[in-house]
Structure formats: C-alpha cells, structure tokens
Amino acid sequence: MHRGDLVLDEDLVKREDLIRGGLGYHDITEKVCKMAETPFLETHKGWLVGFALAASTLTMFVLAIGYLIWEGIGIWGNTSPTFWAWDIVNFVFWVGIGHAGTLISAILFLFRQKWRTSINRYAEAMTIFAVICALIFPGIHVGRIWVVYFFFPIPNQMDMWPNFRSPLLWDLFAVGTYFTVSLLFWYVGLVPDLATLRDRVKNKAAKLLYGLFSLGWRGSMRHWVHYERAYLLLAALSTPLVLSVHSVVSFDFATAQLPGWHTTIFPPYFVAGAIFSGFAMVQTLMLPARLWLGLKDIVTIKHIENMNKIILVTGSMVGYAYGIEFFMAWYSGNEYESFTFINRAFGPYAWAYWTMVTCNVITPQLFWFKKLRTSITVSFILSIFVNIGMWFERFVIIVTSLNRDFLPSSWHYFTPRIWEPIFLIGSFGLFFTFFLLFVRYLPVIAMAEIKGVIANGDDHHA
C-alpha cells in the first residue's frame, strides 16, 4: 500500500476484522438463535446436567438461608472482633464481578471500542446475575431480616429514620440504582434481538412471550433512531454508575477509622479491582461457552486478547494501589497503620495475603507476552486465578484488618464454620442457574449490534 512516497504495510494500516469466518447476516442469526430455538425435549444433555447441578446448589442456598434466618447469624464463625467476614467478602466479590458488563456496554461504547459487541450481551447478563447474588448477602447478614425495611426511608409511626450519614444506606441506593440501570440497559439492547426470535420461533407460547417482551419492535427506521438515542443516553448515565457503585462499596470500609480500611485510594482502587475481577469472570464464562455454542468466529482470539489486556491494565492498577498503600502505611509514621500492613503480609493471615498478591499482581503480568495472552488455556487458567485472588483481596481487607484490633487481649483468629462455604457455593448455584437459563432461552450475542460491525456491514451502531 502506498501513500505519497511512503510504503505502508497492510497489517499496520488495516484494523482486524472483528468477525471471522466470512459470516454474513443470516449466518449470525442462525448461529446465535440455534440454542434458543432448540425444542424443549431436544435440550442438550450437557446443559441439563449443568442445570441440574446449578439448581440443586441453588436449592441448598435457599435452605441454608432459611436455616440462617431461623437460627441467626451465629451459625457463621463471625465473632469478636471479626464481626464482618465471609458475608461481606461475598457481597463485595459479587458486586465486583458485576462491573465488567456495564463497563463493556457503557464505557467501551463511549470509547468506540467496537469489539465490545461480541461480548456485551453476555457480560451484561453476568452483571445482572452477579448483582442479584451480591444483594442477597447484605440482606441476610443483618440477622433479623424481618426488620430489614428499617433500611428504607419509609415514613412510619415509629419515628425510625435511616441514617443518611451511613455508608450502608448509600450502598443500598448505589447498588440498587446500578442494578436497575444495568437491567434497563440489558433489556433495551435485547429488544431488537427478541423481535428476531419472535419472528423465527415455531412454538406458540414462545412466540407469545418473545413477542410480549419485544414491545412491538418492527425494525423500522424510526424504531432504530429511538433505539440508538436511548442506548446512548443509557450509556452516558451508566458510565458514572460504573465508578460510583464500587466507590460507595469502598466507603463501607474507608469511612471507618480502622487502619487497613481507612485510606483515600479505596474508591478508584476498588473500581479498578472490580473491572479486573469482572473481566476475569467474563473470560471464565466465555471461553468454554464459545466452544460449546460454536461462537469461535464471533468471539475471536482478538476479543480474548483485548480482554486480557484490560485484565493486565486493571491488575497493574490494583498492584499500584497495594504498593502505594504499603508505602503510605510506612510514610504516615502511624504505628497502627504500619502494624496493620506488616500484620497482613507477615502475620497469621500471610497465606491469604500472598495468595492475593500472587493471583492479582504477579500472574496477570504473564499477559505482557502476546503468546500467552492469545492462548485459550492460559487465559482460562489465569482468569480462574484472578477470581480466586479477588475473593482473597476482600478477605484480606476485611478479616486481617478486624481480627487484631487495638486491644491485643481481644485478638482472635477468625475460622469459618461449615456454613460459610455453603453460602459461597450456594451463591454460585444461584448465579449459574440464572446464567444457564439465559444461555438457553435468550440470544447470548447482540445480533443486531454485531451485524453493524461485520466487514460488509454499514457503520450504523456501536
């Protein structure tokens, strides 16, 4: 290729095709709708096994919650001085995972990252289910769940008003708003694709349901104009939400006067960590699914590489925050600050701290190498590492800051009981039940959007 007297390499100039295999509009529709159009009796065996497992785990979760409400939170190992433990760890873990979806649909949309179209639907669904899992934990950790309405600012005769200066209340608003807007965003994006399914399915009941939820979409020019306007507005509204939700979650800790919690870098550091864990979870879920659902040409190695790059960037930001926190703990000259951090790294929970550092800071650095970040196996393994590391991050922040408080006589090593793992595994049951239903009955790829970015497509969107 020539420009004036310059010779340009083709691969320098050209942007890679996002969709491979020469797929056309119709191929995409066929590929994506296949799962949803499979008749009920012909459901894939693998899906059935997975669903049975997930649903049983969900049942266990529901029973465990019932027992918790009956018996009280004493069934957990939480005890003085560690009053917050796995319950809040799980809450923050799930909210964090819920970040990638909205980042992909809102921020990457505003940054014109067209590769987002292959993964946004999937990630948004993940976001919604993860936020549902997250919301359960603060709900059940209050113990007396029948008075949980004290949280809400409802006028009542008892003169009970929630404390607006409490970050726990901000949390309720922040996570609630995030959930609502993410759900709207996901649903608005789904409308044209639901209409496609409505027009294709043979089963009458399915036709009725898809028809109901596609809101009379006929794909006219006028519909598209409104749709794109709505999409842009929702993207602009969700962008600050991506930052605000996890910032508010970080305030739960950072507003306290506790060393290890009270530090100003928490809001942006939590946001970076959330995006980090969210992308890792997208990888964990996407890599097997693209094989099983035959989506290799739609979610290509390029998409996987891009996600790995984001994991590397956000993982390094998290590493920066760990480093600055440690430095400031020393620089502050405050003995309590330095004690907390030395205790974290070399105290009784050193194993948890170093698990966190290894999984969040060290192993993601492997993605500096192109060979590794374009390897499916390596990506999958490292994404699991990040998931583990990010769970441990919250564990380290919460438990190591609490278990040795200001009075050495009350120090107590926190040990979980049998119920803690049951609740964590149970929440995965809830997550996967929803997720498998989504994969089975809804289009997992935003068909309308990727049709806009295929090589012969027009540039109408994304």
Next chain:
Amino acid sequence: MQRLVLLGLAILGLGSWFLGFQADPTRSLYGYLFAFVSVLTIPLGCMVFVLIQHLTRAGWSVLVRRIAEFGMATVPLFAVLFLPIALLGHDLFPWSHVEHLDENLIKKMPYLNMKFFMIRAAMYFVVWTGIAVWFYRKSLAQDANPNVTRQLWKWSTLGIVLFALSTSFASFDWLMSLQPHWYSTVFGVYFFAGCFLAGLAFMSLALMRTSIPLKPDHYHDLGKLLFGFTVFWAYIGFSQFMLYWYANIPEETEFYMRRLEDGWQSISWALLFTNFFIPFFVIMSRHAKRNKKVFAFGCLWILCAHFLDIYWLVMPTSGDEHWINFLPYDLGALLGILALFMVAFNWIMKGQSMIPKGDPRLKESLAFENY
C-alpha cells in the same frame, strides 16, 4: 517577533518575582514552586496523552498527536527550572529542618531527607526526559518510515508504567511533603487527573492556532476527554475530602483545616465551582465542544482553574496569613515560567512537520467523524 514578546514576558514575570524574592525569599519560593509545578503539569499531561494514543492504537488522534509531542518535549527545560527548588528547597520543606523534627518526622527521615529528595527528583527528570525525547524522536522518524510505529506501540507500555510511578512520587515529594505529617494514598491519582486536564486544555488551545486540517470532530473528542476528566478530578477530590471529613482524625484533617482558615476557605469553596460545576456545564454540550470560540473559552478556563488548584495545594503551606498581598509576585513567577515554556514549545515546533505524516492511521484521523 513572537519570541521576543515571549522572552520579554518571561523577563517581566521572573523579574517581578525576583522583587518579591528580595522582599521575602522564603515566601516567594512557594510562589516559584507553585508556578513550576503548574506549568510542568502541561508537558506531563501531553506525555500521558501521547503514551495512551500509542498504547490503544488510536486512530482519531493522529492529527492532534504531534502538538502533544511538542508539548512533552519541553520537559528538559523543567529540569533546569527545578534548580532554584533544589538549591533553596531547605526553606520550603519543613522536614528539611533536621534540627527541629518531631518524633513523627524523624521516623520519615529515611525518605524525607534532602539527599534522597534530590536523587529522586533527578530520577523523575531522567524518566520524563527519556520518555519525551525517545517518543518525540521516534515519532519524527515515523514520518519517513511507518514501521517505526511498531516500536512506538511496543514501548508505550513501559512508558506508561514509568510515567505512573514517577508522577505519583513527584507529587508526594513536591506537594504532599509540604505538610510533612499529612498523607493521602490517592494524592498521586489526584495530581495525575490535574496533569491530564492541563495537557488536554493546552493541546486544544495550541491546535486552534495551527493550520492542521482539523475538523470540529477532533475538538469534539478532545472536549469529551476534558469533560470526562473534569468529572474524574472532582470524583478523586471528593473521595479524598469526604473520607477525611467523615473519619475526622486530626493528623488527616490537618490538610483541610489549613485550607479553611486565613482566607483559604474562599478558595476551597471556589474550587468546587471553578474546577467542577462551571467547566462541567460549559463544555457539556455538543455545540460547545464543536464551536471553536466556546471551546477555547472552556479550555482556557480549565487551564486557569487547574493553576488555581495547584495554588491551593502549595500556598496554604507557606503559613502566610496575608498571602493575597504577595499574589502579584506569585503570578509573576507563573507568567515567567509559562512564557519560557512557550518559547521552548515554539522553538521545538519550528520547522517540524505539524502532523505525523507517516502514521499508518493518518487516513483514519483525516476522515474521522464524531456523531
């Protein structure tokens, strides 16, 4: 002619600052530090802009990149301008008065001591000069040989890591340690947000005076970034303030307490409007970003508001109750350093191609549409 005017302004500015120096050397040094850091944030902002463009393989920004490169290439000038701080820093930083340190500051001596302070400052300038010169030279080389692009892409990764660490620690050293008991882990991020705003505002203004074939679409995108980072600055500033206000621990509130007395409270309140609400509403609209006059006003506003932010970070630590009386000398220093920066900027720009004509994404940038 322009250069003579700028040199005249530099002499005028630094000359008037020198009058202040003769009247009260210590107080005037704070003014110098303010001016130095304020103007330095422009090349630093340009530098991170350039690095991000390479890192993300951006297409839209090719036409505006060279201006940012000219901006960042002025960094060596600041190594020279740092000398007064290096030589007279003893008067600026309370931790350097080794004879009257309290227990807390004695603990910090391994980090906060003049020798190590100088070594670190030298390291920052080595890193910044290294990044600026390497990326500037390679970018010029790219004009004739597009394959250089690959090197620019590759090394922008290391560049951004070094940039993040060096600017964070520079902000700890030169700004945070002015109140040596005080600390905040997010301070580096706050400083970075300011740098990026200064760089973007300066670039946008400089671009308006060139003949680069830009479309309103390019200003529109620069405006979006300015808008986004105005919000980001406010977000970081709020997070820091809110957390310290809420916990109300004396050694942490010291920073804000100082800025709520001696007339500083009016500046503290003003920042909320000058650096957030006003720019937020001025450049929010699409029309404002695409209209050169309104956008130029917005950029100029953001740049001045950013200088006010640095003034607010530095000056209250001087302990001067009648700081406003000294304001003309402080502004003299700012004018002088700004003029010197402009001389260097124009000198670097002279005779160079205004666009990276070898960039493989040039065509994409020329055809760029923002809808």
